[in-house]
Amino acid sequence: xxxxxxxxxxxxxxxxxxxxxxxxxxxxxxxxxxxxxxxxxxxxxxxxxxxxxxxxxxxxxxxxxxxxxxxxxxxxxxxxxxxxxxxxxxxxxxxxxxxxxxxxxxxxxxxxxxxxxxxxxxxxxxxxxxxxxxxxxxxxxxxxxxxxxxxxxxxxxxxxxxxxxxxxxxxxxxxxxxxxxxxxxxxxxxxxxxxxxxxxxxxxxxxxxxxxxxxxxxxxxxxxxxxxxxxxxxxxxxxxxxxxxxxxxxxxxxxxxxxxxxxxxxxxxxxxxxxxxx
Amino acid sequence: xxxxxxxxxxxxxxxxxxxxxxxxxxxxxxxxxxxxxxxxxxxxxxxxxxxxxxxxxxxxxxxxxxxxxxxxxxxxxxxxxxxxxxxxxxxxxxxxxxxxxxxxxxxxxxxxxxxxxxxxxxxxxxxxxxxxxxxxxxxxxxxxxxxxxxxxxxxxxxxxxxxxxxxxxxxxxxxxxxxxxxxxxxxxxxxxxxxxxxxxxxxxxxxxxxxxxxxxxxxxxxxxxxxxxxxxxxxxxxxxxxxxxxxxxxxxxxxxxxxxxxxxxxxxxxxxxxxxxxxxxxxxxxxxxxx
Ligand SMILES: Nc1nc2c(ncn2[C@@H]2O[C@H](COP(=O)(O)OP(=O)(O)OP(=O)(O)O)[C@@H](O)[C@H]2O)c(=O)[nH]1
Ligand SMILES: Nc1nc2c(ncn2[C@@H]2O[C@H](COP(=O)(O)OP(=O)(O)OP(=O)(O)O)[C@@H](O)[C@H]2O)c(=O)[nH]1
Ligand SMILES: [K+]
Ligand SMILES: [Mg+2]
Ligand SMILES: [Mg+2]
Numbered sequence: 047x048x049x050x051x052x053x054x055x056x057x058x059x060x061x062x063x064x065x066x067x068x069x070x071x072x073x074x075x076x077x078x079x080x081x082x083x084x085x086x087x088x089x090x091x092x093x094x095x096x097x098x099x100x101x102x103x104x105x106x107x108x109x110x111x112x113x114x115x116x117x118x119x120x121x122x123x124x125x126x127x128x129x130x131x132x133x134x135x136x137x138x139x140x141x142x143x144x145x146x147x148x149x150x151x152x153x154x155x156x157x158x159x160x161x162x163x164x165x166x167x168x169x170x171x172x173x174x175x176x177x178x179x180x181x182x183x184x185x186x187x188x189x190x191x192x193x194x195x196x197x198x199x200x201x202x203x204x205x206x207x208x209x210x211x212x213x214x215x216x217x218x219x220x221x222x223x224x225x226x227x228x229x230x231x232x233x234x235x236x237x238x239x240x241x242x243x244x245x246x247x248x249x250x251x252x253x254x255x256x257x258x259x260x261x262x263x264x265x266x267x268x269x270x271x272x273x274x275x276x277x278x279x280x281x282x283x284x285x286x287x288x289x290x291x292x293x294x295x296x297x298x299x300x301x302x303x304x305x306x307x308x309x310x311x312x313x314x315x316x317x318x319x320x321x322x323x324x
Numbered sequence: 325x326x327x328x329x330x331x332x333x334x335x336x337x338x339x340x341x342x343x344x345x346x347x348x349x350x351x352x353x354x355x356x357x358x359x360x361x362x363x364x365x366x367x368x369x370x371x372x373x374x375x376x377x378x379x380x381x382x383x384x385x386x387x388x389x390x391x392x393x394x395x396x397x398x399x400x401x402x403x404x405x406x407x408x409x410x411x412x413x414x415x416x417x418x419x420x421x422x423x424x425x426x427x428x429x430x431x432x433x434x435x436x437x438x439x440x441x442x443x444x445x446x447x448x449x450x451x452x453x454x455x456x457x458x459x460x461x462x463x464x465x466x467x468x469x470x471x472x473x474x475x476x477x478x479x480x481x482x483x484x485x486x487x488x489x490x491x492x493x494x495x496x497x498x499x500x501x502x503x504x505x506x507x508x509x510x511x512x513x514x515x516x517x518x519x520x521x522x523x524x525x526x527x528x529x530x531x532x533x534x535x536x537x538x539x540x541x542x543x544x545x546x547x548x549x550x551x552x553x554x555x556x557x558x559x560x561x562x563x564x565x566x567x568x569x570x571x572x573x574x575x576x577x578x579x580x581x582x583x584x585x586x587x588x589x590x591x592x593x594x595x596x597x598x599x600x601x602x603x604x605x606x607x608x609x610x611x612x613x614x615x
Binding site: 062065071139168175182253254256 | 361364365366367370429430431432433460461462463464465466467468469470471474513514515540541542543544545546549550567569570571572573575576595
């Protein structure tokens with residue numbers, strides 16, 4: 047049988063490996079604890095060598111956290127009554143607007159009519175940025191002047207979609223930190239007024255320990271249905287995916303893998319687990 | 325003192341030392357564990373945390389607390405000294421004519437920081453100008469121009485030119501009478517060879533006096549590799565940490581200054597041009613340790 051003492055060192059090493067992969071500390075500890083419970087007293091004969099057991103158990107524990115099941119994005123879009131309204135949330139600069147452009151193309155490629163709505167009425171150059179994406183992709187954009195009410199823009203886009211038989215509305219929001227109470231309240235308002243079919247939270251694969259905080263705060267303000275993890279090409283291990291899945295219990299739908307419109311991949315939980323355990 | 329605002333668990337283990345004048349190995353071990361915890365939760369790179377905690381452990385055991393100093397204050401002093409040793413003082417920025425180039429990962433806050441720094445120099449009585457060389461990101465020209473307007477500083481960019489090196493060249497000529505030139509660049513990461521090459525080309529035209537790496541306070545363990553790559557390409561002389569108005573502690577900057585043998589220049593604390601501070605080690609170290 048495997049003893050507690052035998053596990054001490056490999057489990058400590060595992061905890062540091064998870065931290066080095068940017069898994070948040072309390073999440074890493076939960077995973078290590080779960081493994082300890084699972085492995086202590088396990089009969090050795092059943093489970094080949096100790097090393098292999100631990101390796102497999104790590105992979106399984108990570109998959110357990112990250113593979114929350116839940117919706118399949120394509121099926122969800124196909125099944126929903128049209129128009130389907132999707133709102134994107136997240137902290138500053140993670141890649142919300144770029145992800146909207148990529149998803150706009152993704153849906154357009156699959157035969158859906160898409161309209162973009164710029165709910166970022168705050169940041170300098172936000173309208174010009176999304177307009178250029180819309181022009182590049184041949185998509186319609188609804189926007190208001192800088193300083194306008196973000197909920198009103200998205201509301202207008204939904205009305206436009208209803209009047210013109212558009213299938214999907216992709217609504218952008220301004221980046222905001224989860225500590226900005228007034229801006230988080232504004233996000234709640236957008237959620238209330240627009241009543242989106244889906245809220246997608248974007249965060250970046252290079253994010254560290256803060257990922258759990260913000261995922262939780264955004265989920266509290268406007269409940270998340272799914273997550274997009276951007277900048278997965280920047281060669282961090284992407285442990286943030288584990289942290290976000292653990293605190294929200296929501297599926298990661300896509301990975302952003304570059305700045306091009308086609309740099310969007312369906313998320314495969316095994317890929318992140320491999321990156322973390324290799 | 326500077327470390328008063330400590331995380332509760334760290335404070336707890338330090339409080340156990342109250343009244344003690346000598347530390348035993350167990351005391352030191354507890355404290356070192358708590359410090360490791362705080363630093364790791366602040367995104368300080370794992371190997372740096374290990375090096376730091378080894379130094380702290382050794383010194384706490386070897387060094388005799390100076391007369392009249394409690395064991396607690398002695399440990400605090402050691403922790404503080406080790407961290408100051410690592411982060412150092414704020415990057416030296418003489419108030420004179422100079423060119424500063426900003427580089428960093430996509431979305432880290434370069435364009436915003438360029439305008440903020442320009443605003444900061446203008447408050448110091450110098451005349452700054454911003455050159456936007458990002459020809460890739462949609463809306464980059466408009467964003468930088470609007471931010472420069474908000475900062476009330478000179479601006480140069482070319483919305484219809486897709487050659488950043490040319491724009492840099494023209495910008496240097498057009499803004500030749502400003503005192504402080506701040507050159508914004510497109511976002512890029514360590515693995516994007518052609519974009520790193522492009523940065524080197526811009527640098528060779530601009531010949532900056534300083535290159536600053538702009539780092540998001542929330543960046544995780546990847547900070548080290550990004551800093552290595554940018555330093556290898558153009559040489560990093562200072563770091564600007566952005567988005568410190570959130571809950572992220574900015575510990576990634578420790579790896580960055582360690583790897584590039586540089587220091588921290590500015591802190592960003594909001595989206596407006598005034599939301600910039602010069603780096604100051606005490607507050608930053610307290611933030612790292614105190615959650
Ligand atoms: N390498 C890489 N860069 C990305 C990816 N997704 C977005 N970016 C880049 O990240 C930067 C920020 O992207 P945006 O889409 O403007 O981010 P945002 O969340 O809308 O930002 P704010 O609206 O300012 O909060 C841009 O330079 C994008 O090109 C990705 O998957 N990989
Ligand atoms: N809250 C907060 N937001 C910031 C800060 N600095 C920048 N931002 C925001 O972060 C986002 C990205 O900033 P940019 O200046 O566009 O970043 P960038 O590095 O130029 O991005 P790319 O050019 O796409 O690589 C924007 O929403 C900014 O408003 C800061 O200190 N605090
Ligand atoms: K250097
Ligand atoms: Mg945006
Ligand atoms: Mg920029």
